[in-house]
Structures are given as structure tokens and as C-alpha cells.
Amino acid sequence: MGTTFNLLNHAMLNQVLHELRHGRVQRCRALGLGDEDIEVLQSLPPTTLSHLAHSNISWVEVKVDITVLRRLISQAERDEQNERLINRALKLGASSSIMYRCFGLDHSETALRRRVLKIETHRGRPVQLSEAQEHAVWQRWCQLRDDDQHFDPLDAMMMLAEEQHISLTLVWQQIDLYGGAPC
Structure with a gap:
């Protein structure tokens, strides 16, 4: 378990130093650091930073926001279902105007999706129903x-x-x- 925490400590310290190097102090605050903590980290020598990164004691806490996770899962499932619906419509010969009207896909996106799905389009006069x-x-x-x-x-x-x-x-x-x- 100690190795996992070392990796988390190391990853977090690298992320914080990266954000500070690029002047993104707000990102460091969003990670849970206060202004005083940020100042201290910026002033530490490399050996102390290395000690923090490789400490056996975890100073990084990982927490799952279950509400957000569930929303993301639901959204991903809806997106996947929509993709299946789009592919089904294309395979059944939906025109570009149908794809635009039902899914908001413009002609070029519809054409690209047809190519990816290897759906051939027919040229010439359209078939009519009896x-x-x-x-x-x-x-x-x-x-x-x-x-x-x-x-x-x-x-x-x-x-x-x-x-x-x-x-x-x-x-x-x-x-x-x-x-x-x-x-």
C-alpha cells in the first residue's frame, strides 16, 4: 500500500509544481491548497520536494464523488445509445436530411460516418415504393x-x-x- 501512496504523493506534487510553473494558482487552490501552502511549496529546495514526493505517509487523499460519477455514467450510456441509434439509422439508409433533422448531423458528418461504417451510397434516381x-x-x-x-x-x-x-x-x-x- 505504501507504493501506491508514494505514487499518489509523487503525482500530486508533480501536478502542483506543473500548475505553479505555468502560473495556474487557481488550479492549485482547486486541488485543496491554500495560499500559504502554495508559497511554502514554491520556496522548498529540490531535496525537500523529493522527500515529500516519496514519503511513506500519504498526504494525498483520493475521494470519489459518487453523484458526479453516476451522472457521468448515465451521460455516457445516453451517448452510447445515441451512437447506436445513429449507426442503425445510417445502416437502414437514412438520408442526410433525416440525419440532420433527428440528430443534428450535417451532410459532411453524415458522409464521414457512412464511410467509417462502410455504407455505400447509391447514385442516380432513387427507388420508389410500389x-x-x-x-x-x-x-x-x-x-x-x-x-x-x-x-x-x-x-x-x-x-x-x-x-x-x-x-x-x-x-x-x-x-x-x-x-x-x-x-
Whole structure:
């Protein structure tokens, strides 16, 4: 356990001296040092600083702020879920306008993400739905909208694209045509 404390002492002293060298006294205060402590540390000779850094007695206390940690974990989980949603939408053929409207991604960011995910874009005239497909999409959309009390329009559209084996853009266009698309 002594080695761990030596490492903490050493790391803290290096950080404080680094901050002082760059004139960031506020950072030293944020680490828990008072003005008097800062003055003393600045005036100590290298041998004394070395003794402090390698002391067997820990003068550094590590404490976890569980509230902040939990918030960070929740935010990281939300970010990860959003990334999965973005990737799913792209893989289902979401257009740049859908990506902008739902996720705030501009055209260049959408294009970059497509390249990273190795999603090929099709050039030329877009595919159109047959009348039977249009009817099937709209019927299923109405069913999803009416059956689910926790209805998420984008998620429902992605599910429709997966079920019908058509692009999310075509589903979006069909729903927008009759009832307004989400986001």
C-alpha cells in the first residue's frame, strides 16, 4: 500500500509544481491548497520536494464523488445509445436530411460516418415504393402508432424499414407524405 501512496504523493506534487510553473494558482487552490501552502511549496529546495514526493505517509487523499460519477455514467450510456441509434439509422439508409433533422448531423458528418461504417451510397434516381409497399408501410405505421403507449416515431420508422426491407428514407417519405415525419 505504501507504493501506491508514494505514487499518489509523487503525482500530486508533480501536478502542483506543473500548475505553479505555468502560473495556474487557481488550479492549485482547486486541488485543496491554500495560499500559504502554495508559497511554502514554491520556496522548498529540490531535496525537500523529493522527500515529500516519496514519503511513506500519504498526504494525498483520493475521494470519489459518487453523484458526479453516476451522472457521468448515465451521460455516457445516453451517448452510447445515441451512437447506436445513429449507426442503425445510417445502416437502414437514412438520408442526410433525416440525419440532420433527428440528430443534428450535417451532410459532411453524415458522409464521414457512412464511410467509417462502410455504407455505400447509391447514385442516380432513387427507388420508389410500389403501391402495395406504400399501403403496407402506412398500415403498419398506423398499427404501431395506435398500439404503443410509449411510441417513438423514429424507432417505429426504423422498425418498419427493417420489417419491410426498404430504406429508412423511403419509409420517412411515405409517412411524411400522409402524416408528417418526426424529429
